Amino acid sequence: MSQATVAPAPSHWGTGRSGLVLAGLILAFAIYLTVGIITMTVPDGAEPPGPKFFPIILAVACYALAVMLTVHYVRRPEAPADTDGVETIEEPEGVRHKSFTDWRTLGLTMAGFLAFALLLDPIGWILAAALMFWVIAWAMGSGSPLKDVAVALVLSCAVQVAFSAGLGLHLPAGILDGVL
């Protein structure tokens, strides 16, 4: 991962070149497409251009773009751009982080969502959604975990009422089945 923007950051070859991960990702897409094209069973009577035609174009484009992105990052490393209009006031001078991305907060946020996905059916919407809300709020630096529990439960219950009763969407009740 690239260094934080605080200068002077010790630089090594990888500085500003972590974008190569996207070149790798598009290469992975290319390989996925290639394997898919080779293993595809085309039904009899499919007239040319068949179902492989368009994916072949895409696979070629993926390989070409993997090369283009690699060249792009190798030739011209770039500093992280924070140009999307999100608040950009940085922390005080002198604070230096190992990477631009705060992997701990990001990891916890993603783990919160994963837990929600896996627990939704077993424990139900109200608890799973509240848990996710609480984990993400805590990971993002909320200083009052107890208040967060209340906020999380109010939100998940409100959604359950509004969407199950109001719009008729089915949300799993989980272990609270029968209570609701």
Add this chain to the structure above:
Amino acid sequence: MESLNLLAGGLADALTPMNLLWVFIGAFLGTAVGVLPGLGSSMAVALLLPVTFTLDPTAAFIMFAGVYFGGLFGDSTMAILVNTPGGSTAIASTFEGHRMTLTGRGPQALATAAIGAFVGGLLASVIVVLFAPKLADLAVNFGPPEYLALSVLAFVATATVVSTSLAKGLASLVFGLTFAVIGIDGISGAQRFTFGAPQLFDGISIIVITVGVLALGEVFHVASRVRRTRPGRLHKITGRPYLSRAEVREAAPAWGRGALIGAPFGVIPVGGAEIPTFLAYGGERALDRRRKHPQFGKGAIRGLAAPEAAGNATAGTAIGALLAMGLPTSATAAIMLAAFRQYGLQPGPLLFTRSADLVWTLIASLFIGLVVLLVLNLPFAPLWAKLTKIPRHYLYAGIAVFCGLGVYATSAAVTDLILVLGIGFLGFLLRRYDFPLAPIMIGVVLGPLAETSLRNALLSSGGDYGVLVDSGISVTIYAALVLVLVFVAYRGLRARAARDV
């Protein structure tokens, strides 16, 4: 004149209490996401898409139209008061708008922005009424080769014009196109890239992709930085937003010019209103330099009025292009196109004949929506700014909950939740490395149209590629594509020359 009669009919349909409620909700939500930095109308539409399936299509679309316009009304508020644009379309408004606040004219800046957005949207809606039916008549003649040409134009223009680098824009586009080919092929029935997983037979749901890229990706993006950045400081302003007669006279020409610059960009697929807002700003600056007392740099009212009008003019005509040709020119329009398909409707010329009621109610609701938005924004802009007091950890935790809700509500499948997590991470990577997001949405939505058009054209011609450039319409579209590429190449060369100096 026929258009006006149809519009009157649409107005009568749109003025039912229920529809007015949907317009209001859309305008309200749109303004809210517009005001909050990092959120935009595309994310709001993506999150609303799943929950609107229980509504009838008319209600859903008039709400979406309110969100679309509302996002552009709201995004200037934070640009003016905090110097942080609410979205990329408000960057051009930030320069002079924030200077007006610094010189104590914050309320006037808010009023200028709101009226500008109203004027731009109004002009665009009038254009839609007058020209959309004509455009639809023209589009009736479109066959597979023309639709292919249109899709290719949309792909290449969105991928190259907004992006900082050609490779990044095209990569984003190809991610979208690849998502779209997964699933059973509609023409031959072959299973493609499913590797036997039944969950993939119907392809990856458009909702999973839009929610993942636009909403969950933003949550992850914020998570990656939230502990290391602080929100900007809100400037307190006193007094109600109002404009004096002299100020109106000063701003009026800029509103008009901005709207005229913005309107054509609704039909040109360059990924939204960012470019026209900058063009409008640049144009006003050039004009200002020739005046006796240049105002730019001191909080020029015209430097704010023009981009605001341009942004909403683009959004208005973009809805027209979507209805008449089925051509989405921004990420939000792409999601609206996906929504039409979910209802079994295909935007394009046939929509005007088959679902004329829906079309004209929607167009009429554009006008109503603009009035509602003006009422919501002109007096209350300082109140809206208070939204930024919501702590970010609650805001984004809440958005994550709604991502989960939207995805689960449409499919009730845990696999889709895992998929959206993965696509959300991709959305984070794309933001982190400054890849444009509009191409991925355009790719997902128009990819299938491009593929079937290409294959049908070649099927009917017996494999003769000449059919693709056989008609005047498709040749014209490819000529437009060449123009876009020349513009991009020229811009690239100029940037390179500037760097060498």
